[in-house]
Amino acid sequence: MKEYGTQTGTLRKVMHYLKRYWFLMALSILFAGLTVATTLYIPILVGRAIDLIIGPGAVDFAGIVRILKEGCVIILATALLQWLMNMINNKITYQVVRDVRNEAFEKIQALPLRYLDQHPSGEVVSRIIADVDQFADGLLMGFTQFFTGVATILGTLVFMLTINVWITLLVVVLTPLSLFVAKFIATHTYDMFRLQSETRAEQTGLIDEMIGSQKVVQAFAMEERIQEQFDEIDRRLEKCSLKAIFYSSLTNPGTRFVNNVVYACVALAGALAAIGGVITVGGLSTFLSYANQYTKPFNDISSVVTELQNSLACAARIFELIEEPSQVPDAADAEELKDAAGQVELEHVYFSYVKEKPLIEDLNLSVKPGQRIAIVGPTGCGKTTLINLLMRFYDVDEGSIRMDGKDIRHLTRKSLRSAYGMVLQDTWLKSGTIRENILMGKPDATEEEMIRAAKEAHADSFIRRLPAGYDTVIQEDGGSLSQGQKQLLCISRVMLCLPPVLILDEATSSIDTRTEIRIQKAFQRMMEGRTSFVVAHRLSTIRESDVILVMKDGHIIEQGNHEELLRKNGFYAKLYNSQNL
């Protein structure tokens, strides 16, 4: 019952999208109805014409020509209607798809990061691409097909009844037999298909793993054993595929046979009726051609119904995404942050990703402009969370974060984020040229500025060695660039826009230590008078920070500069000594 409720709910939302196209929709349905009627009328005309061809000397040419002329007009009209209907359907389908996709994409831009962090990107992408396609194909096309199918069945019935009731009855009673055959085969092959897809999934898993790590396989000379494993699965797959494919391929011959039987019965009944003078030979021919076509709309409808259900499910998934609450919009009176000095204060900040698991509790921190803050601590201690809060990717649960004395919730996100420059461990590059990537933060920078930034980041020399230098196109997520090179590009990006506050989250973790030191010198020059937050694994890189925060389980457990912390001989000292064995 509940399912039904949600389905109608989804349907109502679909209607909302279609409202704009109501006129075209109505036209499409009208044309579909007309097409069905005219299409079905042709066999009747042919039947009538045949009745006028009785034998030598008994051919009514004038009558035939009159009927055929009528036929010509109807044929052309049918074709025209059909073409118009197709065009209208295309227009509606593709435009609805476009609208839904645009809306979904805008939603992504407005969703809180909390949602995006929790949902794998592949899943969201598949909603925008695959689900929308399925929804359009199934729901919109399915709708017209469904309508045409029903109209054809009803139309055929009416036309047949006008010729003869009893033969019509025969067709109506016998035809569903082929549906039973199809249904019978489908239910009995279901298990075979499930076994096939399970076996196939098992095989794909093995292929994925072994070819994906083929180098390891070869390093241990395991090729033969893996091949045996593969062959075993493959033989099993072969067996169950054969079964599934063969048994399911019986559907066509099976239904065709049933149709042939129906055809023979109609021929028998029709011919006997013709002898009795109940129907004409033309009427018989009309009946035969209807009997041939009558099962098709039934098959169509049954496949459309499953497709409709499927696409409703897809639509529900899309709407779920579109209706997800957006992030809290900028406050109406939000200020623009201008020329930030870089004074950051955290006051009694509480935050957790999951209600039951408190992460950051009562965190206090005051950073003066120009200070260099290092954050260290074991994995999961809240280092990255702190960065999420500073940039307002997440909002604090309690307490406040202030930038230059203003609560960041009263600043526009845009101006706040522009004040930060961020380099994350998880480097991300846009597909496009190297140039586009570096210019991301400052699209109007000059060539000299860009090259200077790349040089500061020690990226210039490797970029020049790429096939097309700064215009080299890189694929999604860097492709052939090494992790270290990607980090250098991300650093260039930040070097170019010189933000008042800098966040480096393990920014140099994949860069060798020699280059790292040089880049840090460049950072130091660049950050003169600017505030910076540095998260690092290698303690050697943060020794010279003004303040080192040692975090554990969401709390700051130690705070001070390097010397002070060493003297304290606490957690930091232990960590530092273990790295310098």
Add this chain to the structure above:
Amino acid sequence: MKKLLIYLKDYKKETVLAPLFKMLEASFELFVPLVVAAIIDEGIASQDRLFILQRCGILILLGLIGLICSVTAQYYAARAAVGFTGQLRRALFRHIQSLSYTELDTVGTSTLITRMTSDMNQVQNGLNLTLRLFLRSPFVVFGAMIMAFQIDVKCALIFLVTIPVLSVVVFGIMLISIPLYRKVQQRLDTVLGIARENLIGVRVLRAFCKEKEETERFRQKNQELTGLQKYVGRISALLNPLTYVIINLAIIILIRTGAAQVELGILSQGQVVALYNYMSQILVELIKLANLIISMTRAAACANRIQSVFEIRSSMTDTAKETPDREEGTPAVEFRHVNLRYADGGENALTDIDFTVMPGETVGIIGGTGSGKSSLVNLIPRFYDATGGSVCIYGHNVKEYPVASLRELVGVVPQKAALFHGTIRDNLRWGKKDAKDEEIMEAVRTAQAEEVVLGKEGGLDYEIEQGGRNLSGGQKQRLTIARALVGKPEILILDDSSSALDYATDAALRKSIGALSGRTTVFIVSQRASSILHADKILVLDDGKVVGAGTSEELLQSCEVYREIYETQFQKEAVNR
């Protein structure tokens, strides 16, 4: 594609029988209109009820024979398609496993996986459909025409005109729209790419406030996609109305001509009905044929892609039959003026590498990102062949060893820790096929992985998920080290394989590996100076060349690159200086 056909050789019988029975089925279908004509002309005309009954019996009989033929054909087609693909898949998997690192680098593993999975399925479907329909559809089309000629030549001429016209329309529209659909797919991929990029890079994009620009870009690409879809839609929207018009006009002309022939006494009424029925059959089959050709071209493209994988030959020869005898007193590993250049061209990755390592020594290899450290150690188990000079193990060129026994001799812990679906025990036995639990646990202890194994439910029986998803990076790394140790290799290579370990574990690991020495020659590749500090010999690489070799103390005096690395990591000295 042609070369793949040899995998059909075990299915010759099936490949012939399947289309043959399909043809039989079709020919029985072609008799139906004739029988109906007889019912009309003889049965109804002479009011012979028995005759009509018999003919209807024949109709059912024809259907039954058709059913039997068709089922037989489906069976053989399924057998041939499934059997062929099975053989092909096993052969391709074997082939991929025979490729060396050089080929794996150039082709890329994701491509290979697609070839093995989705391309294979496409080929199987394509072959299955082809066997079933490729002969049937043309046979019905031409069969109907021939039957028409049997009935009346003048009327059959209408068929002779209609069939080519229909074919031109059907195939023409398909030919025009298929490449366009491919373009639609490309544009869809672009739209998909933008969506994915925006999800993965959401932090960076929001940090740079790119939301508006990205939305604009998406809208534009989405509009381009919609535009093209509508354009293609307009073309394929023509197919149904056009074929409808052609076939029905042909029927009208047929009836008009038929009427004249009946008037002349050449044709009977029933024969006109038969001709009308034949005309109706043609359209259905032509459309089936056109669809078949689409899936055939798709399958052929997949088959060609599979074929191209078969055409990649391994660049590594493995001709040695027996492990050469070991000469006493020879170095465990010796590089003689080795150069290496990768297949994708560019500069030498390694230039003139020349050094010797005696059995039991520990060698540290250090250098910046991209300096050639991994390239160097990859030559020892012959993952790549040197492009100049030679690499020798115990006095013999590595090419003189059978690859399998060479890799038993050399244990490798790769940079990327890859584990496989199966128990921990299964995974660790990769190092030695029949290792006992004690041997495994010994290796586990040396690799500092005892707490990992004991901490898991079931210990060695703990089930590792695909790709080791249920283990942390550090746990995986320690298990991969244990895996290499189980086989007690004489030469052990650790390729930057402690990067995910904390410093304390790393130190303990170094100590226990150090204890192995005396028996084992160890190569440690690292970016951390602390990891290699105590090695017997340190090689410093820079830009593919050895710029320093010796102990840490010696190098601090003589090698500037080493001194720089050392000082950046041990800053006390740097500060004191």
